[in-house]
Amino acid sequence: MTRPYVLDVSAFQPNATYYDFWQKWKARGVRGAIVKLTESTNWRNTYGAGQIAAAKHEGMQVSGYHFSRFRGNTSLAVAEANYAIATANSMGLPHGSVLVLDYEEKLGYRSSNTQAAIAFLNTVKNASFTPVFYSYSGMANLWDFEEIHRQTGAMLWIAAYPTMAGVTYPNYNYFPGISNYIGAWQFSDNFYGEHIDASVDLTGVFTQMTQEKITSGGHLDSVSFDGNGMKVSGWFASDKAQGKQYSYIILTTKEGKELTRLNVVTHNRPDVAKTFPDIPGGGKSGFEAVFPYTSEMVGKKLHVIFRYTDDVSGNGNYTDYTSIIDLTKSAANLDSINTVVYKNKLRVSGWFATDYSLDNAYPFLILYDVDKKQEVQRIQASQGKRPDVQKAYPDIYGAIDSGFTGEFDYGANLVGRKLQVIARWSDDEQHGEGNRTDYWFDPFNGPAMPVIDGKTETEVLVHSFNAEEVKNGLISLKFK
Template sequence: MTNHGYVLDVSAFQPQACYFDFWSKWKARGVKGGIVKLSEGTGWTNGYGASQIAAIKHEGLMASGYHFSRFRGDTYQAVQEANLAIACARQMGLPQGAPLVLDYEERLGYRASNTQAAIAFLKCIKAADYQPVFYSYSGMANLWDFEAIHAATGAVMWIAAYPTLAGVTSPNMAYFPGISNFICAWQFTDNMWGEHIDGSIDLTGVFTSMAEQKVTSGGHLDDYHFEGSKLIINGWFASDKATGKNSHYIILTDDKGHELARQSINLTARPDVAKALPDIPGGGQSGFSASFDYTKEMAGKQLRVYFRYTDDPAGNGNAVDYISEADLSKSAAYLDSMSVSFGKKLNVNGWFASDMSIGRDNRFIILYDTTSQRELQRVKINPVARPDVAKAERSVYGSGQSGFSASFDYDASLIGRKLQIISRYSGSDDGNSDYVDNWFDPFMGPSMPVLDGKTEQTFVAHNIKVETQKDGSLLVNAK
């Protein structure tokens, strides 16, 4: 593939980027431009910014700037942050008309409000006569609508996706995340030349003034999630090297290359790919999708996912692959509620899901004394359906049946002690081996429930013991 211009982005973490020889070295490696972090949020500014921009320009490279946003879906704050970015751009010597990037990385908020706030920011940038650019990670596309952002502001996209964390000197374009027709650059590494600096390839000349080049190969693992015991894989891959390779496979291996599963698939329509990357042959029919049985052998691994075109019906032979990764070592949990009842019970409710829970069908909730580091009580439970968790955490195995509810015996001796709740999946009936745990945050044993002097509490007991406390209140123990 024809060499595009490379671009480095730097911030206050790279004070060495103030020096001419820093950029001279990178220029010799093919870098044609530098993107400097100017500001963040509503108050932080880069004290090295002016010197970094001056050094970039001194070496004959193109200078751009970016602002790291904190506004999420708050349109009012987005405008405030835009005003700070514009002021910094002018004070630090960023040329008028240069790209000024909105760096959007907060994984929170709602898509509609995030999108509108981004539009408000970029409209300010455009009105200030800088070129609006939107930056984010390909895996965050559910948090913003870039097509709406582009339509409202004319902004182009600088997309980030790292095929590897190892040091690289050039991108593997088979991994190109072509999620929009308006991608101007791809940040393909945070370890350029092994020096732990972010490196990008400029596809359209926005950051380097170089001419646009054709992209003829690309792919993306759009989604992997669980539906019951099935692992669902979705994505796309198209390449000019796929001609004559009429068999299509998704293959799963571990990180050592040991094959775990493969499935022959029929390609599906992807008009979005054809629109975004019209120069890739077959982009309109490049969808890859398969359902695999999830096995204990897959659990806890960083799976390699191969999208393959091959001339061999068995999936071998001459092949061209797109390779991505699926993390099957994830867990998620939340303790929804905890209370002490008049029946001297500590009641806990929550959920815990884990990719490593497969084959571990016995579930326990444990009350643990953190100070003495010993288990106090253990309750074996049945799973509780949690469709809300299944929807929110669909990439974690077992999330739909991840709920739990348990009660422990509780008395005054536990008040104020440092306690912890442990949720456990185990392959053994007693829960003492072959298990995976989630330890919730420690807490101080709560007080026993106290009547307010007005409310009546009626209950039936076989035995009642009443003790007068120092403050005059009564401690009632009922059986």
Template sequence: MANRLEFLDVSGYQPNAQNRAFWDEAKQLGVAGAIIKITEGTWYRNPYGWNQISAAKLAGMKVAAYHFAKFVGNSYQAVNEANYAIATANSMGLPHGSIIVLDYEERAGIRAYNTQACIAFCKAIKAAGFMPAFYSYSGMANLWDYEAIRQATGAKFWVAAYPRLGPAYSPDYGSFPSISAYIDGWQYTDNWRGWGVDGSVDLTGVFTTTEKVTSGGHLDDCHFEDGKLVVGGWFASDKANGKGNHYIILTDDQGHEFARQSVALSPRPDVAKAFPDIPGAGQSGFAAKFDYTAAMAGKKLRVYFRYTDDPAGNGNATDYVSLADLSKSAAYLDSMSVSFGKQLHVAGWFASDMSIGKPNCFAILFDAAANRELQRVKVAPVARPDVAKAQPGIYGSGHSGFNAAFDYDASLVGHKLQIIARYSDEEHGEGKYVDYWFDPFQGPSMPVLDGKMEQTFVAHDISLSRQQDGTLLVNAK
């Protein structure tokens, strides 16, 4: 087993791996592969991931990615995490067909359920056109069944076992973790050559041997234009020969189809330059505009770029699959002020993919301390071309502005208040709705006049007289 190629895995803890020099030096020391952490759960993306992948590719490394799992034995959550990892891998430029590793380190759950959840994750990775791999510690084998995972998904196996502490310069094969006949990679140290990074040896070539790329794709664009959903990207494959019909198909993550369009391919000289070995790369552009529906809102759509021999878009097909997140919302409170007319004025914007089919817009003043609504006003949407430019990927961003005025008096000064922006399908603001809760604030002071607070009072009689200095004297009874 001597003289095998090695590979390193890095994460947000290694920002220096964004530099090509890091990988060039590693390459001189026998490293030929890089595995980059891209995601964790459904909430974390490695902020350095894109640069780390790019730097490793430039240095000639075979590049893979890994996802740190949090789903334990929940298969539904496992699929959600897989979809999150797939979308992130595509956005970070991981080559189509690369390995995405399931990093399973949760010391919890029941072995059978954990195994089924891992199988669900790996199947989703495989369905999206990537190669699944499974990673864990050898001492955790009682919490998962790799043989079952491999048989169900074909996942490669990367195992961690550290025979000694401190820097390691080569694997000690006398301490090899022989827990399976199908081990592809062994992570033998967490301090490779004193670099403070994990080091592994490639036993089968799967993590370090670069093969000629003959298929690839990417979802470059997903935005809204005049209420329509626009998607675009590229897909080229050596398996597209004889499949002269080209389609873009939208489904949910369960395969329910929303829409499909036959499209004409467009020139992509950039793809041909980047992937000279993929047949048809220079004419591989896909683009279409779809009606956006309420059924799509809140979903993570699967976007299929398809070559097929069937004019209807079925038949013998070759697909590239990516994800489009249609559950996005964004908002900002631009201004807030109190007028002499005892009103609290607020202005801002709120855009949401889930606002489709909800034409009624509201601003709500909420007492955050007492947890109750104080006032609700219906507002007319205001054109916001600046928001449309900044947030083209969110539905309705071009008409997301609002202005509202609430009754306001001294009793609310200093109270913990909150503004809620709402889209609703019901004219009074109930029914089906989507909200954005702005950060709580302390009720602002009332405005002042000549350094004194504005006062309101009731009088039966009032008279005015001008003083010698020009001021007015008010007498009230």
């Protein structure tokens, strides 16, 4: 009998976000995808959500994995597990799916490594994911898998490569039978000579899991800013919420330090009840709250926890859904660069929105000489309202006030030079130094100054124009 194959992919396979990637491997017998989600508590696969969606679209059973860095540290193992769980939720990995602990650090002691792995896998299990332990057969002296399995129920996904050359099928003469609980064997990192990891699924853990009823689920729908603060909304429902009459939204750092919490009243979500009919309470599972945006949050990736509890203070017996709020975002656009002849100025306008502008509240513009690698001039920018930016980027702080305009001194010595505009938010009102956040726009060649000699005529086709006298008989023309 030919057993199904499974591919594991990471940020090294960005093309795994395309349907045809999985179509090709499906034709070769691949039936499952294991997507790298996280590493330690500070790295996420930026392609992960797309890879999960593409694999699911092509009928693959999808799992996730976390590359660990906790060694034998149990408390860090729990923190990494929560980071992986939050990321799995945010990337659309369904509850009940496999979430793998990838343990590859050849360090530490067998007993502490084993206990840390157990803590990670049980945290995953308690969050309604299926725990699996992955490592290399040559590392078996660094952990006790029989004890790991006894305490967590996790299966073993073992790696052992008979050859580093390209292969198209596993050589079972080299199967590493080091446990009775091996669910899958990663037999190559060069499947079909394409330098991609391949495993054979021996038990169906990655390709044929029985689909159980979904009785718990949630989603962080949106994070948005307005004049009132940071609005968080989503939903969470669970069979474990019965008898827990209080609802909270809690914000913590990724390390688990609580920043704030609010008691909320859940609201109706008929869409959830329709989509997940087996989850009790789905019809009234909506969570929503507005939090002050504080300096303690700026530049961090926070955990947002939707909680049901039997304790009026939000502690006691509880069940949680955890996702991630990214407060490190920036976006910008340089809308126009124009020369102003009668002033010998270079006028620039655009917008720069960033979550960091809460603390760095003063806007500056810098003109930079790319070839000389030096600043030409720095000016304070004029701010402007940009409701279009706020509509496009509601999840970035200060988007409504992100507009800027400014005029640099501009002479013949800059014409044709390779220049760059830098938009800056700084906490230094006078000089634009101190703590700051920059956005470097694409370089451009300094535009030529139009010739105004009182004799030369220039014809320009425009859609509309506006003319006004500025000084000494000169007329300012603005046209589109």
